[in-house]
Amino acid sequence: MSKRIEVNDLNVYYSSFLAVEGVSLTIEPRTVTAFIGPSGCGKSTFLRTLNRMHEVIPGARVEGEVLIDGNNLYGAGVDPVLVRRQVGMVFQRPNPFPTMSIGDNVLAGAKLNNKRMSKSEGDDLIEKSLRGANLWNEVKDRLHMPGSGLSGGQQQRLCIARAIAVNPEIILMDEPCSALDPISTLAIEDLIEEMKQEFTIVIVTHNMQQASRVSDRTAFFNIAGTGKPGKLIEYDDTTTMFSNPSVQATEDYVSGRFG
Amino acid sequence: MTMTTTKAPATAMPNALTSGKLPKYSPLWLLAGAFALSIAIFAVVDAAGGEAFNWAGMAVLAVVLFCVLIWLISRLVEGGRKATDRLVTALVSSAFAIALVPLISVTYTVIVKGVARFDLSFFTESMRNVVGAGGGALHAIVGTLLITGMATLISVPIGLLTAIYLVEYGRGRLARGVTFFVDVMTGIPSIVAGLFAFALFALLFDDPGIRFGFGGAVALSVLMIPVVVRSSEEMLKLVPNELREAALALGVPKYLTVLKVVLPTSIAGIITGVMISIARVIGETAPLLIIAGFTASMNYNLFAERMMTLPVFVYNQYASQGTDAQAYLDRAWTGALTLILIVALLNIIARLVAKFLAPKGLR
């Protein structure tokens, strides 16, 4: 079900400002890939170009190509809505819909798209997705309560359940644990480990331990200075990246000797 | 069993964090004192001058006295920072009280004078064939409700869609142009809106004496649309961008995101804004005088014949008093009271609706 991502020589601009320059990499299906790098080096920017979410920001545009199983995301006539149904996204801050109950939040992808669904189908999807996000036991008795009444970590897992309910091929996560306590973080890391069976996962993180714990491959981004574009410095197996990277900057960064 | 108790030191150590503090209700006592002093002063002065007691002067002097006293006393007891705090609190509270004076005065006057004719016949009869006492304003109440209702029907779709365009879609020159013209529209004097509607329909139907309710609704819409646009725009902007992104990232098209995420999240605020805009136009007199005209009879048809409205009714009763002047004045006051009650009722409904629709569990 999951798919391979291939990026060829991608540049990302905010109006005239070149934020990310010349990124090429290949992400294999059913792997977890971690993006690491200092603040402002363009990790979020690059991640968003993998499902065209950067287009929500006025002035943002890309050059180059992103292929998902050989289909160019930026080809002529490609509908970003269809892209996003295949490539889901979880954001840094949990953002459940405040007008919807927990159950409706999980079904949001279907409900907002006016998809017809019988009650039992809906209930099954809710249970399956919430179990998939390790949240079912905590919320099964209050599915009709507002989603914003959950704790931050529960909200984030609700957002993950919401993302997997639309059954995407790829899930992008932008610092999904940065607002969470160590226990919720661990719950989400375990979850990523399980989700790997079904999805291709890309995760941005500032936490080196997290990157080394959950990911198979790691990409290190860096900038030469403020106002300069971010670049992909090194991309390799996570064990290699953390034990003997081939670039000095990577070693400095992962060992905390940076700057 | 031994128990270790920490005994209070024999000589109470002064807590380094305390400072002098006025007793809790001292500002109130001081205020009462200031008023007593001021009343005494004015009683003596006015009596000496042989004039009537000057209430306004007394209140001003009392407030000034209070501000000076509280600042001085607080400065002596509590120090400079607290004194400034007390002074600013006093000033802010007096500003609030001053703002309340006209409101209370108007409400009081309208209620006292309007209650005379606040009877059944006022709400069940028109002014047809009435000279002197009696009659009612049913025709005006119906007219106001019909015309304002129609104006709302016209303004809300146009205003709300404009706001959605500006917040969700508008970029560049067109959006800036629309914003500019909405701003300009906000400043249109109501009489100009009335003349616009009159000129429009006089030309359209080639009738230089045209008067009908729908024209009034169009004139009110001109005044109402910018208010609706402005308030809805503010409410839509309050919806966090994260929610839009969350929906888009689920593969929801933009129009469904707006329709099913943005609007439901902001609907309570939008309804409040619409109610405010209704309150803004329901009391308009000048444009309705021009294009809806006035009449003493019932008229349920917006599209033909003159139609009375409450503000015009009030104006008319006052402007053309008959021989029994008091009957006309009483009707005018009751008309004003009815108008205020309608606006108050609308506000209460808006609050209930907003409360009912507001996203739950937030904040």
Ligand SMILES: Nc1ncnc2c1ncn2[C@@H]1O[C@H](COP(=O)(O)OP(=O)(O)OP(=O)(O)O)[C@@H](O)[C@H]1O
């Ligand atoms: N909406 C925007 N408009 C213009 N420039 C932006 C915008 N968002 C980000 N940038 C710029 O693009 C560059 C990369 O930002 P990005 O958010 O991708 O960094 P990041 O690596 O995710 O950082 P962090 O680790 O702090 O999240 C920065 O220089 C930033 O100032």
Ligand SMILES: [Mg+2]
């Ligand atoms: Mg980021």
